[in-house]
Amino acid sequence: MSRTGNPRRRFSTVDGLRLFAAVLAIVAPACDPNAPTAQARERVILVTIDTLRWDTFEGSGNQASALPETLAFARRGAIFSRAYAASNVTQPTHASLFTGLHPWEHGVTRNGQLLDFELETVAETFRDAGFSTSAIVASFALDSDFGFDQGFDAYEAIFGRELATLRQWEGRRVPQGLFYELADRVVEHALARLSAAEGERQFFWFHFFDTHDPYGDTVTDEADLGLPELYAAAASKRDVPATLARARHLYRADAGALDRALARLWQRIDAEPSIVTHVVFTADHGESFGEGGALGHGDALTAWELHVPLFVVSPRVDPGERDDVVGSVDIPATLMGLADIPHAYPGRSLLAVGDSDARVWGMSSTAPDKRGRDGRYFAVVDGTIYAGAADGVLFEDRAGLAAPEAIDEQLRKAFAIFDGARGRGVSLTDPETRAALEALGYAVPESVTEEP
Ligand SMILES: [Zn+2]
Structure with a gap:
C-alpha cells in the first residue's frame, strides 16, 4: 500500500539515510497509530442490505433494534444517524454506491437500466490498485446482466427462491423464476469467499435481500406476506391496520434472521485480528408501511424509504455516532480513503467528520x-x-x-x-x-x- 512509503527500502546509502530522516520528519506527525502497517493483509468489505430502514437498525421509541448483533458491531465504528440513499429503488442507489454519482449523472435512473461500462466503479479502482475483487449478490436486480459486475474478478449471484410468481423483471426473463436468496446461504458463501480470496489486499461486496418483501420468508411457522397483499388491502380498504401491523411484525422478524446470519460474518472478522478489516455497511433504500400513505418502496419519497443505516468499522475511523449529513454518493470516496487509494470520486470520504448542514440529493425511480x-x-x-x-x-x-x-x-x-x-x-x-x-x-x- 502506498501510505507514507516504506522507509526501509531507502536505507542503503548516506543519501538514503538523509532522505529517510527527511521523510520521517515529514510523515511522522501525520502517522496514525491505529493505521495498518504496510505489510498487513488487508480487506475492505462493503455490505449492502436491500430494503433496510434506519429505525429498524437503530431502534426507535420503545422498539429496540431488530439487528442487535449488527448494531453492537457497528458501535465499534462510526454510525451515521443522518444517511440518505440516492434513490428509493435498488439499481439507481447501487449505481451511486459504486460510482459516487447521482442517478441523473450515472444514468441509472430506474431499475432495468445498464450501468454504463464507461464509468469508473469502485471494484475497477480496487482491482487497478492490486486488490482481488469478489461480490456476492442475493437478488436478480443486481444480476451481472445489468453491469454491476464491472471490475469484479468473481461475481457470484445466488438466487434460489421465487419472488411471488415473477417470471419477468424489468423486461428480462428471470431464469426458472428464481429471484433471490436468504442470508443464511449468502453468509455461507461469503465466508467461503473470505477464505478463498487471493492476494494480500482484497475487496468484497456482499448484498443481502432478506428484508425485501415477501415479509416473513425467514419465518417457518407463519405465512409470508407480500406487497401485492398490502396493495390489495389498501385498495379495498379492508383490514388495513391489521395487515400493516402484520407486515411490520414479519419485516422485523426478517431483519432479525438477517442479523443472526450477519453475526457469523462479524464473528469471522473478530476471529482474524491479524487481517486489517474495513467494513462499510448501508442499505439501498428503506421501506414504507403506510407512512405518508406509501407502501413498499419506489412510489414515494418518504423518510422511511430514504433514511438508511450507514456505519463504518475500521482501525482508521473513530468510534461514535455521527450526525453529519451523508449519502450513498459518499461511499466510493470513503472506500478509497480506507484503503488509501488515490482516486477521483466525487462525494466526501467519511473518515473525516463532515458538514452537518450538507445537502443530500437524489431521486425517485418511478x-x-x-x-x-x-x-x-x-x-x-x-x-x-x-x-x-x-x-x-x-x-x-x-x-x-x-x-x-x-x-x-x-x-x-x-x-x-x-x-x-x-x-x-x-x-x-x-x-x-x-x-x-x-x-x-x-x-x-x-x-x-x-x-x-
Ligand atoms: Zn433494493
Whole structure:
C-alpha cells in the first residue's frame, strides 16, 4: 500500500539515510497509530442490505433494534444517524454506491437500466490498485446482466427462491423464476469467499435481500406476506391496520434472521485480528408501511424509504455516532480513503467528520407520477426531505406541506437542471450550469460523462 512509503527500502546509502530522516520528519506527525502497517493483509468489505430502514437498525421509541448483533458491531465504528440513499429503488442507489454519482449523472435512473461500462466503479479502482475483487449478490436486480459486475474478478449471484410468481423483471426473463436468496446461504458463501480470496489486499461486496418483501420468508411457522397483499388491502380498504401491523411484525422478524446470519460474518472478522478489516455497511433504500400513505418502496419519497443505516468499522475511523449529513454518493470516496487509494470520486470520504448542514440529493425511480411527471427529485436541506419536480410545488414529505418559498425556488431550479441533464440536452458540466448548481449547494463531479 502506498501510505507514507516504506522507509526501509531507502536505507542503503548516506543519501538514503538523509532522505529517510527527511521523510520521517515529514510523515511522522501525520502517522496514525491505529493505521495498518504496510505489510498487513488487508480487506475492505462493503455490505449492502436491500430494503433496510434506519429505525429498524437503530431502534426507535420503545422498539429496540431488530439487528442487535449488527448494531453492537457497528458501535465499534462510526454510525451515521443522518444517511440518505440516492434513490428509493435498488439499481439507481447501487449505481451511486459504486460510482459516487447521482442517478441523473450515472444514468441509472430506474431499475432495468445498464450501468454504463464507461464509468469508473469502485471494484475497477480496487482491482487497478492490486486488490482481488469478489461480490456476492442475493437478488436478480443486481444480476451481472445489468453491469454491476464491472471490475469484479468473481461475481457470484445466488438466487434460489421465487419472488411471488415473477417470471419477468424489468423486461428480462428471470431464469426458472428464481429471484433471490436468504442470508443464511449468502453468509455461507461469503465466508467461503473470505477464505478463498487471493492476494494480500482484497475487496468484497456482499448484498443481502432478506428484508425485501415477501415479509416473513425467514419465518417457518407463519405465512409470508407480500406487497401485492398490502396493495390489495389498501385498495379495498379492508383490514388495513391489521395487515400493516402484520407486515411490520414479519419485516422485523426478517431483519432479525438477517442479523443472526450477519453475526457469523462479524464473528469471522473478530476471529482474524491479524487481517486489517474495513467494513462499510448501508442499505439501498428503506421501506414504507403506510407512512405518508406509501407502501413498499419506489412510489414515494418518504423518510422511511430514504433514511438508511450507514456505519463504518475500521482501525482508521473513530468510534461514535455521527450526525453529519451523508449519502450513498459518499461511499466510493470513503472506500478509497480506507484503503488509501488515490482516486477521483466525487462525494466526501467519511473518515473525516463532515458538514452537518450538507445537502443530500437524489431521486425517485418511478414511472410518471399522478400528474404525469417522469421522476421526482429530493433534497435533504437542514435535515428535512423536500421532494418535488421542476414544474411542481415542493412538499416537505412528512407533513405534505408546501416548502418554504426560498427553498422551493432554489430546488425547482436544481431539479429543472437535473431533468434537462437526463437526455434533454442540458450539460451539467457547462460552466454556467455548474456555477448555478454550486450556488444551490450542489457540486457537479468532474467524472460526469455526458452524451454528445
Ligand atoms: Zn433494493
